[in-house]
Amino acid sequence: MTEQDHKPLRLAIAGLGTVGVGVLKILQKNGELIAARTGRAVEVTAVSARSRDKDRGVDLSAVAWEDDPVALAARDDVDVVLELIGGSDGAAKSLVEQALNNKKHVVTANKALIAHHGAGLADIAVAKGVALNFEAAVAGGIPIVKALKESLQANDYGRVYGILNGTCNYILTEMEETGRDFADVLKDAQALGYAEADPSFDVGGIDAAHKLAILAGLAFGYDIDFDAVQVDGVEQITANDINLSKSLGYRIKLIGSTSLIDGALAQEVGPMLVPHGTPISDVSGVFNAVAVEGDFINQCFFEGPGAGEGPTASAVMGDVIDIARGLVTPPLGLVGGGRGPAKVADKDAHIGAFYVHLMLRDEPGGMAAVTNIFSDHDISIASMLQSERAEIAGDPVPVVLITHETTAARLNVAISAISGLKANAALPRVLPIATFGE
Amino acid sequence: MTEQDHKPLRLAIAGLGTVGVGVLKILQKNGELIAARTGRAVEVTAVSARSRDKDRGVDLSAVAWEDDPVALAARDDVDVVLELIGGSDGAAKSLVEQALNNKKHVVTANKALIAHHGAGLADIAVAKGVALNFEAAVAGGIPIVKALKESLQANDYGRVYGILNGTCNYILTEMEETGRDFADVLKDAQALGYAEADPSFDVGGIDAAHKLAILAGLAFGYDIDFDAVQVDGVEQITANDINLSKSLGYRIKLIGSTSLIDGALAQEVGPMLVPHGTPISDVSGVFNAVAVEGDFINQCFFEGPGAGEGPTASAVMGDVIDIARGLVTPPLGLVGGGRGPAKVADKDAHIGAFYVHLMLRDEPGGMAAVTNIFSDHDISIASMLQSERAEIAGDPVPVVLITHETTAARLNVAISAISGLKANAALPRVLPIATFGE
Numbered sequence: 001m002t003e004q005d006h007k008p009l010r011l012a013i014a015g016l017g018t019v020g021v022g023v024l025k026i027l028q029k030n031g032e033l034i035a036a037r038t039g040r041a042v043e044v045t046a047v048s049a050r051s052r053d054k055d056r057g058v059d060l061s062a063v064a065w066e067d068d069p070v071a072l073a074a075r076d077d078v079d080v081v082l083e084l085i086g087g088s089d090g091a092a093k094s095l096v097e098q099a100l101n102n103k104k105h106v107v108t109a110n111k112a113l114i115a116h117h118g119a120g121l122a123d124i125a126v127a128k129g130v131a132l133n134f135e136a137a138v139a140g141g142i143p144i145v146k147a148l149k150e151s152l153q154a155n156d157y158g159r160v161y162g163i164l165n166g167t168c169n170y171i172l173t174e175m176e177e178t179g180r181d182f183a184d185v186l187k188d189a190q191a192l193g194y195a196e197a198d199p200s201f202d203v204g205g206i207d208a209a210h211k212l213a214i215l216a217g218l219a220f221g222y223d224i225d226f227d228a229v230q231v232d233g234v235e236q237i238t239a240n241d242i243n244l245s246k247s248l249g250y251r252i253k254l255i256g257s258t259s260l261i262d263g264a265l266a267q268e269v270g271p272m273l274v275p276h277g278t279p280i281s282d283v284s285g286v287f288n289a290v291a292v293e294g295d296f297i298n299q300c301f302f303e304g305p306g307a308g309e310g311p312t313a314s315a316v317m318g319d320v321i322d323i324a325r326g327l328v329t330p331p332l333g334l335v336g337g338g339r340g341p342a343k344v345a346d347k348d349a350h351i352g353a354f355y356v357h358l359m360l361r362d363e364p365g366g367m368a369a370v371t372n373i374f375s376d377h378d379i380s381i382a383s384m385l386q387s388e389r390a391e392i393a394g395d396p397v398p399v400v401l402i403t404h405e406t407t408a409a410r411l412n413v414a415i416s417a418i419s420g421l422k423a424n425a426a427l428p429r430v431l432p433i434a435t436f437g438e
Numbered sequence: 439m440t441e442q443d444h445k446p447l448r449l450a451i452a453g454l455g456t457v458g459v460g461v462l463k464i465l466q467k468n469g470e471l472i473a474a475r476t477g478r479a480v481e482v483t484a485v486s487a488r489s490r491d492k493d494r495g496v497d498l499s500a501v502a503w504e505d506d507p508v509a510l511a512a513r514d515d516v517d518v519v520l521e522l523i524g525g526s527d528g529a530a531k532s533l534v535e536q537a538l539n540n541k542k543h544v545v546t547a548n549k550a551l552i553a554h555h556g557a558g559l560a561d562i563a564v565a566k567g568v569a570l571n572f573e574a575a576v577a578g579g580i581p582i583v584k585a586l587k588e589s590l591q592a593n594d595y596g597r598v599y600g601i602l603n604g605t606c607n608y609i610l611t612e613m614e615e616t617g618r619d620f621a622d623v624l625k626d627a628q629a630l631g632y633a634e635a636d637p638s639f640d641v642g643g644i645d646a647a648h649k650l651a652i653l654a655g656l657a658f659g660y661d662i663d664f665d666a667v668q669v670d671g672v673e674q675i676t677a678n679d680i681n682l683s684k685s686l687g688y689r690i691k692l693i694g695s696t697s698l699i700d701g702a703l704a705q706e707v708g709p710m711l712v713p714h715g716t717p718i719s720d721v722s723g724v725f726n727a728v729a730v731e732g733d734f735i736n737q738c739f740f741e742g743p744g745a746g747e748g749p750t751a752s753a754v755m756g757d758v759i760d761i762a763r764g765l766v767t768p769p770l771g772l773v774g775g776g777r778g779p780a781k782v783a784d785k786d787a788h789i790g791a792f793y794v795h796l797m798l799r800d801e802p803g804g805m806a807a808v809t810n811i812f813s814d815h816d817i818s819i820a821s822m823l824q825s826e827r828a829e830i831a832g833d834p835v836p837v838v839l840i841t842h843e844t845t846a847a848r849l850n851v852a853i854s855a856i857s858g859l860k861a862n863a864a865l866p867r868v869l870p871i872a873t874f875g876e
Contacts, residue, residue, distance in 0.1 A: 026592050026734055036659075037591050039773030135589070141735045143589030150765070151573070151581030153475050154464050154755030221474075279741060282720050296464055296752040297579045300742035303717060310734035317592030317734075327588070327765045335477030 008041040009324045010077055014069035014095055015084035016049035016056055019109050019136065022313025023082065024058040034317070038324040045077045073098035080105040080131075080323055082316060088112035100124040100132060105328075107319040109136035109312055115210035119223035119338060122331035132331040133319035138211045139164060139288040141311025142304040143318065148218040148292065149333030155294025157219040161257035161434070162290035163283050164211040164269075166306040167195045167202035168234050168254040172242070172271075173284045176251065181239050194286055204233035205254065209269045212256035215290070216267050220260055221334045222342030225267070230347055232270030236429070241357060244400045245273050248383055250355070251281045255434055261349050265342035273355050273433040279303070280434070348409035353382065353433040356401045356411075358418065359426035362390035366423030367399070373421075377414040380404045396425035402433065446479040447762045448515055452507035452533055453522035454487035454494055457547050457574065460751025461520065462496040472755070476762040483515045511536035518543040518569075518761055520754060526550035538562040538570065543766075545757040547574035547750055553648035557661035557776060560769035570769040571757035576649045577602060577726040579749025580742040581756065586656040586730065587771030593732025595657040599695035599872070600728035601721050602649040602707075604744040605633045605640035606672045606692040610709075611722045614680050614689065620673060632724055642671035643692065647707045650694035653728070654705050658698055659772045660780030663705070668785055670708030674867070679795060682838045683711050686821055688793070689719045693872055699787050703780035711793050711871040717741070718872070786847035791820065791871040794839045794849075796856065797864035800828035804861030805837070811859075815852040818842045834863035840871065 013020050027034070027042060035041050047060060048069035066072055069091050072081055081099040083106060085092040092113050099106050101124060108114065114121070114134050125132035135145045139162065148160070163169050167189060174185045186203065189195035201207050209229040217224035234254050245252050250273035258267045274281040279301045283289040288306025293299050305311035322328070332338050360366045367386075374381055385400045403411065415428050451458050465472075465480065473479050485498060486507035504510055507529050510519055519537040521544060523530040530551050537544050539562060546552065552559070552572050563570035573583045577600065586598070601607050605627060612623045624641065627633035639645050647667040655662035672692050683690050688711035696705045712719040717739045721727040726744025731737050743749035760766070770776050798804045805824075812819055823838045841849065853866050 022734070029733065030592060030594055033594055034592065037772055141738055143585050143738070146584070146589050147581050150760060151584050151756045152752065153759045154468060154472065154752045156468055156471055277720075279717075279720065282715075282717065294752065295467065296460070296748035296755075298743050298746075298749060300579060300581070300740070302738070302740055304738035305736050308736075311736060314590065314592045314732065314734040318589045321591045322588060325767060327767065329763060329765065334475055 006040050008043050009320070010043060010045045010079045011082055011320065012046040012072040012075060012078040012080070013044055013082045013084060014048045014072055015086065016047060017084065018309045019312045019316060020049070020082070020084045021056050021058060022309035023084070023316055026313050026317050028058065034321060038321055040324055042320060042324055046072055046075055048072055070095045070098060073102055073104065078104060080107060080320060082320070083108040083110055083113070084316070086110055086112070088116040093117060096121055097124065100128055100130060103128050103130055105131040105323045107133045107316055107323070109134070109316055111137040111207070111210040111214065115213045115224060115226040118214060118217060118331070122338065125331050131323050131328045133322065134214070135319050136312045136315035138214050139290055140304070140306040140308065141314050142288060142290060142302045142306070143315070144215070144290045144302055145218060147300070147302065148215065149329055152292060152294055152297055152300065153333060155296050158293035158295065159257060159259040160215050160219045160290065160292050161255055163253055163280065163288055164208040164256045164306070165202055165254055166286035166288055167199065168208070169283065170194045170286045171203070172234060172237070172252055172254065175237070175239055176242050176246065179239055179243070182235060182237060203235055205231040205269045208254060208256045212258055212267055212269050215256070216258035216265060217332050217338070219258065220265060220342065221332060221339045222265055223338055223340060225265070225342060225344070228265065228344045229267040229269055234271050237271050240398065244357070244385060244398070245355065248385060248400070248402055249276050250274060250433065251276060252431070253280065257434070261345045263343060264345035264349070266345035266349065268350070271431055273431055348407060348412065350408040350432065351405060352435045353405050354403045354411055355431040355433055356403065356415070357429040358399045358401070358424065359396040360399050361394050361423045361425050362397050363394050363423060366421070369421050369423060370418055373414050373417045374403070377410050379406045379410060379414055405435065444478050446481050447758070448481060448483045448517045449520055449758065450484040450510040450513060450516040450518070451482055451520045451522060452486045452510055453524065454485060455522065456747045457750045457754060458487065458520070458522045459494050459496060460747035461522070461754055464751050464755050466496065472759060476759055478762055480758060480762055484510055484513055486510055508533045508536060511540055511542065516542060518545060518758060520758070521546040521548055521551070522754070524548055524550070526554040531555060534559055535562065538566055538568060541566050541568055543569040543761045545571045545754055545761070547572070547754055549575040549645070549648040549652065553651045553662060553664040556652060556655060556769070560776065563769050569761050569766045571760065572652070573757050574750045574753035576652050577728055578742070578744040578746065579752050580726055580728060580740045580744070581753070582653070582728045582740055583656060585738070585740065586653065587767055590730060590732055590735055590738065591771060593734050596731035596733065597695060597697040598653050598657045598728065598730050599693055601691055601718065601726055602646040602694045602728070602744070603640055603692055604724035604726055605637065606646070607721065608632050608724045609641070610672060610675070610680070610690055610692065613675070613677055614684065617677055617681070619677050620675060641673055643669040643707045646692060646694045650696055650705055650707050653694070654696035654703060655770050655776070657696065658703060658780065659770060659777045660703055661776055661778060663703070663780060663782070666703065666782045667705040667707055672709050675709050678836065682795070682823060682836070683793065686823060686838070686840055687714050688712060688871065689714060690869070691718065695872070699783045701781060702783035702787070704783035704787065706788070709869055711869055786845060786850065788846040788870065789843060790873045791843050792841045792849055793869040793871055794841065794853070795867040796837045796839070796862065797834040798837050799832050799861045799863050800835050801832050801861060804859070807859050807861060808856055811852050811855045812841070815848050817844045817848060817852055843873065
């Protein structure tokens with residue numbers, strides 16, 4: 001270590017919400033431990049937040065205050081800027097850009113910022129020789145960013161997938177355990193603070209898609225490309241879907257999954273069926289989990305708290321500790337910044353089994369017409385469930401089919417043929433079945 | 439990066455068994471990818487192994503050969519020595535010591551070496567300013583060493599525990615699934631290559647204890663102290679124990695667990711009951727898993743392959759990649775080497791619930807005498823199972839009790855009183871119940 005490395009590491013914190021206050025609490029409680037581990041003190045020299053006077057339960061009297069968070073990037077008494085404001089643009093982006101350009105290390109928990117602007121920001125960080133660390137942006141406390149860009153880098157990655165949104169996982173878990181419907185459980189989740197007043201960001205899959213785009217960038221080295229993620233939310237999942245899946249041996253989870261298909265980048269977020277007895281199917285409540293497939297590791301699985309003051313602040317401070325030790329890895333794990341834009345995999349390239357939920361009028365020939373269409377399109381049926389007969393002949397009844405492996409392209413053609421059948425009484429609903437490892 | 443950092447990183451490999459050959463295969467398949475990720479080539483310049491002529495399926499014609507592995511430590515054309523020989527002493531230890539003293543980085547997969555001599559070797563590495571990396575020594579491909587000494591270092595660690603031996607976990611899983619006895623399943627495991635011809639190292643808990651001692655060193659910073667680990671193996675576990683536990687809502691796992699109890703280091707390896715529905719209870723077959731508790735992260739859980747050519751070599755090469763990037767962390771995560779020797783927690787300090795298996799003669803007053811003893815020692819009983827009556831009155835029948843939380847000290851006194859009862863027909867068997875997180 002050089003003389004420089006023993007000087008205190010000076011942090012500026014922009015944003016004193018849950019995560020920012022969590023960071024201050026870690027420094028208060030574990031500051032000495034962290035100094036013993038890194039060989040230097042870590043101290044906060046400046047902060048910026050919306051309200052100066054709010055009581056946050058931590059003493060900030062010795063810390064400089066900036067009304068404008070972007071001003072933190074210009075301070076001489078700051079080595080590392082912690083961007084904990086949030087939002088993909090505005091002050092967060094200006095602050096990070098200016099801090100990197102001023103050769104200050106940056107640590108951020110901002111998934112939207114990295115998902116939208118990660119490629120460009122990583123280029124600046126590499127050019128300036130500073131860190132741009134964002135462990136807290138993906139799966140909260142789970143150290144998956146560092147696992148992908150450091151520990152597991154001997155591998156050519158296969159599929160990376162996981163449960164990336166605790167709100168959705170809580171809602172789906174509750175729906176399964178109580179048999180209640182989506183809207184009902186969502187209300188409870190809001191009352192418990194597990195879902196926002198406007199829940200669309202979470203239940204619509206956007207939050208998970210931000211994290212998935214970042215994981216894809218880390219795993220495959222192409223520019224992070226949020227706009228290419230195929231996103232579906234959990235709003236349409238019914239208690240009935242969950243029950244039917246269960247009787248067929250599956251649980252419904254909001255899964256984010258990315259892989260290369262013939263060199264093209266596939267990124268999907270949406271409700272999928274996962275087989276009972278797999279680690280991912282057993283992740284319940286607000287937890288997050290990520291599985292990494294690699295050519296030598298086979299599969300490694302990480303589970304932990306995906307949000308919350310302590311876990312998120314733990315991830316932020318893990319990034320700070322790396323910087324305190326002089327450990328700087330290129331933001332996306334590739335020297336030079338990355339491989340440029342990816343070729344995007346065709347939406348219909350998805351290969352796998354599918355869950356198909358139909359409403360068919362209970363009349364002679366209805367099922368035969370459906371099975372003939374599958375057969376005509378070379379799709380074989382693995383199992384089928386018709387749980388009830390109509391009380392009045394000719395009324396629609398739910399029919400659920402699980403297909404064997406096929407392509408989304410082929411399935412879509414079959415589904416539109418089924419939609420045109422006289423016996424078909426509602427828009428067919430299709431969910432992919434996650435075929436990854438046991 | 440300096441000019442130096444762009445030069446190829448030159449490896450010497452000592453030992454060309456499963457792991458050594460795995461490393462060569464990774465370099466063959468992913469060498470270019472690794473160069474793109476680190477910004478420099480990684481190449482093998484010298485090797486040493488038992489037999490020079492053995493066909494290992496990899497081309498070594500351009501690589502220097504040393505008959506004496508220790509000679510690798512002195513070569514000028516080597517930056518990093520990979521110690522893949524094994525054994526806690528002998529050539530492995532000499533090689534690592536001399537390599538560190540010659541200011542060469544060392545990467546090892548040798549859990550016995552680190553468990554026995556980790557503290558001293560870490561001191562040399564810190565003094566010489568080089569890396570001593572041993573990710574592969576604990577839980578194979580799971581990146582738990584780096585998680586503990588880097589990612590999660592903002593936390594004051596609580597309990598660290600896990601399933602650290604794939605052989606035992608395979609045997610226990612098979613026993614549960616098939617109802618067969620230990621000896622029978624062990625034979626199969628040997629035939630499948632999951633257990634060694636001499637299985638005592640695995641089934642006796644020694645291998646898990648090596649790994650646990652290393653985890654304890656990383657989590658708490660005291661000198662690694664293998665001799666202080668309390669070790670019990672799985673040889674005494676019967677199909678009956680597994681069945682009885684199952685009906686009480688538990689699965690039996692070989693668990694390694696370490697924590698600080700009032701500042702004293704507790705390290706235990708042995709069969710324990712874990713509640714159904716916890717992540718650790720669902721780890722089946724040859725997999726390994728580690729859970730880390732910390733004051734801010736709460737709990738983080740890692741699962742993956744604990745052994746095998748690919749996963750172990752992936753961990754070794756992850757360590758090499760860190761060195762290629764110039765990322766060097768003190769071996770035990772504390773600057774200066776560590777906190778010195780730990781105060782060792784008293785064996786009887788263990789607090790928790792227990793599974794107690796008795797053979798009681800089926801006669802009036804037998805059960806009453808047992809429950810009175812527990813009551814006299816302030817131990818309350820959570821549940822009890824007496825599954826059968828004796829065919830001949832007075833013959834012994836199995837009785838299983840689950841206690842509420844108590845101390846090992848108190849329980850031991852009660853158990854010796856029970857042993858002296860006239861109704862008691864065999865040595866009582868006691869297993870701790872893992873009380874850690876859901």
